[in-house]
Amino acid sequence: GQATHIENYGTVVCCGGGVGVAPLLPIIKAMKQAGNRVITVLAARTKDLIILEKQCAEYSDEVIIMTDDGSYGNKGLVTEGVENVILREKVNLVVTIGPAIMMKFVALTTKKHEIPTMCSLNTIMVDGTGMCGACRVSIDGKTRFVCIDGPEFDAHKVDFDEMLMRLRTYN
Ligand code: FES
Structure with a gap:
């Protein structure tokens, strides 16, 4: 990161x-x-x-x-x-x-x-190297990986609703 x-x-x-x-x-x-x-x-x-x-x-x-x-x-x-x-x-x-x-x-x-x-951001992470995609988020409509591009982002550009949905993936 x-x-x-x-x-x-x-x-x-x-x-x-x-x-x-x-x-x-x-x-x-x-x-x-x-x-x-x-x-x-x-x-x-x-x-x-x-x-x-x-x-x-x-x-x-x-x-x-x-x-x-x-x-x-x-x-x-x-x-x-x-x-x-x-x-x-x-x-x-x-x-x-x-x-x-x-x-x-x-x-x-x-x-x-x-x-x-x-x-x-505190997304689910698996490999932490940008390969698995588990930590994927949308920032200003663009795909970013929290593990390598983040963890910090402009909060006004984060799609929090998508992130909240993805955090529940394994429920
Ligand atoms: S944790 Fe796998 S791509 Fe970020």
């Missing part, structure tokens, strides 16, 4: 859901070290499923917690947390990693505000 593109964008909102927070952490750290103002939004169904909060806080200017049931932080969806920041201040880039359905709605939210958004 391709390495994450890191630069000083200005203000970056890093938004992670579930175990997506784990791959998000090194991005938060690198974005901070590149001089960005980093606002991290962590989301989960409930308090016990919020992970790596302390580690994220170390490299974030602010951490906002969203839980579906309100057991920790603010009650609400990740998209509300992200949108509140967008309405409050200028955001130059959003990075999102989490379940496909979450990234889909984060992308829809940021598209409305025309904020560049990068997502990291």
Whole structure:
């Protein structure tokens, strides 16, 4: 795959859901070290499923917690947390990693505000070398392989509905 593109964008909102927070952490750290103002939004169904909060806080200017049931932080969806920041201040880039359905709605939210958004996709992978096609996604109508072309793509160009359908292939 391709390495994450890191630069000083200005203000970056890093938004992670579930175990997506784990791959998000090194991005938060690198974005901070590149001089960005980093606002991290962590989301989960409930308090016990919020992970790596302390580690994220170390490299974030602010951490906002969203839980579906309100057991920790603010009650609400990740998209509300992200949108509140967008309405409050200028955001130059959003990075999102989490379940496909979450990234889909984060992308829809940021598209409305025309904020560049990068997502990291978690498709099914088999060989990881670009040969099996298991990780195939459509980006702006073109076929791409997450294992070699990704995992990060412009979230506004990802066909999330197709990806969600393909994630259920083996059900
Ligand atoms: S995992 Fe096989 S092509 Fe990407």
